[in-house]
Amino acid sequence: xxxxxxxxxxxxxxxxxxxxxxxxxxxxxxxxxxxxxxxxxxxxxxxxxxxxxxxxxxxxxxxxxxxxxxxxxxxxxxxxxxxxxxxxxxxxxxxxxxxxxxxxxxxxxxxxxxxxxxxxxxxxxxxxxxxxxxxxxxxxxxxxxxxxxxxxxxxxxxxxxxxxxxxxxxxxxxxxxxxxxxxxxxxxxxxxxxxxxxxxxxxxxxxxxxxxxxxxxxxxxxxxxxxxxxxxxxxxxxxxxxxxxxxxxxxxxxxxxxxxxxxxxxxxxxxxxxxxxxxxxxxxxxxxxxxxxxxxxxxxxxxxxxxxxxxxxxxxxxxxxxxxx
Ligand SMILES: Cc1cc2nc3c(=O)[nH]c(=O)nc-3n(C[C@H](O)[C@H](O)[C@H](O)COP(=O)(O)OP(=O)(O)OC[C@H]3O[C@@H](n4cnc5c(N)ncnc54)[C@H](O)[C@@H]3O)c2cc1C
Numbered sequence: 476x477x478x479x480x481x482x483x484x485x486x487x488x489x490x491x492x493x494x495x496x497x498x499x500x501x502x503x504x505x506x507x508x509x510x511x512x513x514x515x516x517x518x519x520x521x522x523x524x525x526x527x528x529x530x531x532x533x534x535x536x537x538x539x540x541x542x543x544x545x546x547x548x549x550x551x552x553x554x555x556x557x558x559x560x561x562x563x564x565x566x567x568x569x570x571x572x573x574x575x576x577x578x579x580x581x582x583x584x585x586x587x588x589x590x591x592x593x594x595x596x597x598x599x600x601x602x603x604x605x606x607x608x609x610x611x612x613x614x615x616x617x618x619x620x621x622x623x624x625x626x627x628x629x630x631x632x633x634x635x636x637x638x639x640x641x642x643x644x645x646x647x648x649x650x651x652x653x654x655x656x657x658x659x660x661x662x663x664x665x666x667x668x669x670x671x672x673x674x675x676x677x678x679x680x681x682x683x684x685x686x687x688x689x690x691x692x693x694x695x696x697x698x699x700x701x702x703x704x705x706x707x708x709x710x711x712x713x714x715x716x717x718x719x720x721x722x723x724x725x726x727x728x729x730x731x732x733x734x735x736x737x738x739x740x741x742x743x744x745x746x747x748x749x750x751x752x753x754x755x756x757x758x759x760x761x762x763x764x765x766x767x768x769x770x771x772x773x774x775x776x777x778x779x780x781x782x783x784x785x786x787x788x789x790x791x792x793x794x795x796x797x798x799x800x
Contacts, residue, residue, distance in 0.1 A: 477605050478508050481618035483596045484795075485511030487520055489624035490578070490587060491540045497585050498542045504586055508616060510608070512595045516587060517578055519628040519650070524571055526647050526655075527670050528677030532574055533698065533736055535566035538705075539574065540581045547577050563738065565697070592616065627790040634665075636761050637786055643769045644762070646786040647674055654785055659683055663771060663779060665759065666787030667691050667733040669699075672743045674787050679751050686779060687743075688771070689733075690758040696734040704729055719794075727792050755779060 479502055482489045489509055496502040513519060536551075537544040547569055551561050561573045569577070582588055594610035599621070601607075608616045631646040645654025647670065656662065659682050664675045667689035675687045703709045709729070716722050735743070746752040758774040762784070771779040 476617070478616065478618040479503075479506035480508075480620045480622065481606070481608055481616055482507065482509045482622045482624055483511075483608070484624035484626055485509045485513060485516040485518075485591055486624060486626045486628065487517070487540065488626065489622070490516050490582065492622055492624060493587050493590060494540060494581055494585050495542050504590060507590050508592050508618070509587065509590050510592045510594050510596050510610065510616065512593065514593065516582060516591055517575075519626070521575065522650075522652070523628055523648050526652060527673040528680075529571055529669075529673045531563040531568045531570050531738075533669060534568065536562060536569050539569075540578050546581075547574070550577055550580065623795070625795045627792075627795050630791040630793070631786070632788045632791045633786065634759070634788060636759055637665075637784070639764075640762055640769055640784060641764065643764070643782070644784045644786065646788070648790065654783070656681075656683060656783060660782040661768070661780075662686070662783045662785060663688050663781045664785050664787055665689075666789065667694070668787070668789060669735045669739055670789070671787035672735050672739045674785060675752050676739075676742055676746060678785075679746055684781075685752045686755060686781060687752055688755045688757065688759065688773075688779070690756070691733060692756060693740060693743075694731065694734040695737055695740050696731040697736050699731050699734060700729045723794060732789065732792075 480496055482493055489511065493507055493509055496507060497504055509516065536547045539547040551558060560570070562569055594612050594614065596608050597611050598609040599606055605617050605619050606621045608618065608621065610616065628648065629650055631648040633646060637644050645652060661684040662678055663686045664671050664678065665688045671687060671689065675685050679685045701709065713722065713725055716725065743752065747754050755773070759771050760774050761772040763770045763772070765780065768780050768782045769784060773779065
């Protein structure tokens with residue numbers, strides 16, 4: 476059988492595109508398939524966000540997976556739950572739990588679970604009439620249109636110095652992440668953005684000795700890119716650019732990488748002032764395994780010894796799905 480559409484990646488974008496194809500382009504669900512290695516759609520989104528301990532999204536309620544931007548607000552109106560439990564100011568940012576509940580309803584409304592083929596696309600061949608996508612299982616799927624929605628969530632960024640730390644060093648977005656401490660420990664969280672801040676706060680609340688190591692000053696931004704990117708103001712120029720390498724550079728340049736919104740920054744500052752989190756603003760040059768832990772050698776010549784390192788250094792900024800930029 477040749478499907479009308481094959482979406483590679485069942486994350487935030489893949490799921491939304493499937494909903495749009497069905498709801499707005501009148502594509503019949505049975506003519507669509509979504510390939511994703513997760514047991515369920517949105518698996519990477521859920522595990523990455525759960526790890527950080529974040530309570531609320533950074534983005535406003537209109538950014539959701541339904542085809543109608545006000546859909547999340549409409550769901551909130553229909554529930555007998557105080558708005559303050561579902562949203563945080565400013566910009567009505569939904570709680571992670573409520574956002575995920577809304578995602579589940581979008582998936583259920585369009586029966587997207589039934590379109591999910593659990594697998595990984597590893598090869599593609601084109602003919603004049605269709606594409607032939609090979610999965611790692613050996614199975615092949617034929618489709619007239621293919622959407623690549625592979626994201627970057629399988630490409631956690633590891634600084635070079637972090638490679639020799641054995642099982643004392645973990646990346647919080649590693650697909651197999653099992654690095655949270657099970658007893659009180661001294662932990663260095665490495666990173667300067669929102670996830671580093673959230674993980675540091677989560678570990679501090681659990682009673683750990685937390686060091687937050689960032690190579691730059693705190694950068695406060697409400698969003699991780701200017702809202703103009705969601706409309707014609709910036710998107711018109713972007714859409715006109717046909718060179719994918721230049722597009723990728725535009726995306727990298729547009730993002731406020733390593734930034735925190737005011738609410739996370741305020742909580743962090745509070746914890747720093749109260750000596751509950753120690754912040755180190757310095758690059759790291761090396762690490763050494765020592766008898767009962769790990770020793771970080773900083774660029775300014777100082778050292779920091781901890782039992783565990785959690786990298787919150789984000790994702791590699793190459794293309795979604797990997798490959799050169
Ligand atoms: C902790 C955290 C908090 C965030 N908070 C927000 C927020 O508040 N607001 C916001 O707008 N954004 C937020 N983001 C960013 C948001 O998660 C990403 O922009 C979004 O997930 C990108 O969606 P995507 O579908 O492109 O990629 P992903 O969500 O990464 O999904 C891609 C999927 O493709 C799969 N895949 C990869 N390769 C293949 C292959 N070869 N074959 C088949 N499948 C493949 C992956 O396994 C994955 O399931 C947050 C990100 C993180 C990590």
